Ligand SMILES: Nc1ncnc2c1ncn2[C@@H]1O[C@H](COP(=O)(O)OP(=O)(O)O)[C@@H](O)[C@H]1O
């Protein structure tokens with residue numbers, strides 16, 4: 001049967017209410033028992049394809065499934081067959097001495113879509129500004145520190161030459177050499193920071209977590225030995241490749257493992273335990289967890305954890321986690337903290353699998 005013929009039949013059977021045609025929105029009247037009595041042309045065009053429209057309760061049950069907010073008045077719902085959004089209003093009326101419930105469905109798709117795009121714009125902006133502030137801050141800091149460091153190295157070199165020419169005391173010469181080594185080390189660290197910050201276009205690709213973890217652990221091997229702790233790597237063998245920028249993710253892992261090592265400074269040697277775990281989580285993402293037996297975090301600390309400059313360390317900068325979060329969010333993943341069972345912390349992140357992220 002053609003829609004027009006169906007309309008005619010329905011109208012004839014139920015006693016059409018011509019007045020409904022005057023309503024400029026989709027409009028339908030339901031009797032006391034919930035059965036459709038009449039609908040205007042617009043309603044039929046937009047809802048007649050749903051068999052549920054013939055009863056008030058079945059139509060509502062169907063539409064409420066796609067409701068934005070159950071409690072909202074008027075209900076804003078998404079029609080599953082057309083994907084369009086409607087604001088539903090109910091009113092009471094009477095016709096031929098019978099009470100009727102009058103439904104109007106106003107198409108609000110344009111407004112909802114505009115809202116959606118506004119929201120994602122906002123999120124993008126927030127992300128960019130976070131990334132920028134952390135990056136700019138690190139760049140400024142690196143620049144500021146670089147100048148005095150270069151000067152210090154020059155002065156030390158000059159002093160060493162003088163001591164050498166004058167045949168000065170050997171202890172002074174050794175002290176100057178040690179100072180120069182430290183200053184050069186600091187300069188190398190700073191230049192790595194600048195390298196990292198220098199708005200390098202991220203390059204995402206298929207990456208193997210095992211390889212990235214190996215690189216990071218190699219960098220931290222000495223530090224771990226010094227603290228007499230072993231780092232256990234428990235990545236599942238079948239861990240799929242992630243879609244990620246290798247250097248960036250290594251940076252994240254490095255930060256988290258370093259924090260874990262630092263958190264265990266006060267932990268008795270026998271209890272020091274650092275595990276890097278990796279698995280596919282229930283959302284089918286790759287999830288990496290860095291688990292320590294350190295100090296853990298108070299709830300006040302947890303609240304500030306990711307704000308730039310938050311640190312509880314004398315020598316801390318407090319930008320490690322803020323940078324980690326920007327990087328992970330850039331990869332459409334999540335950085336999270338949870339207390340570790342039995343004491344300590346778990347810092348983890350998720351990354352999309354290669355096939356999904358692409
Ligand atoms: N594994 C951890 N255990 C306990 N506290 C941690 C851990 N990781 C980070 N934190 C807390 O979060 C703060 C911020 O960390 P981060 O941003 O890396 O900066 P920083 O290491 O320079 O202090 C740390 O000072 C510490 O208080």
Ligand SMILES: [Mg+2]
Nearest residue numbers: 255259320321
């Ligand atoms: Mg840190």
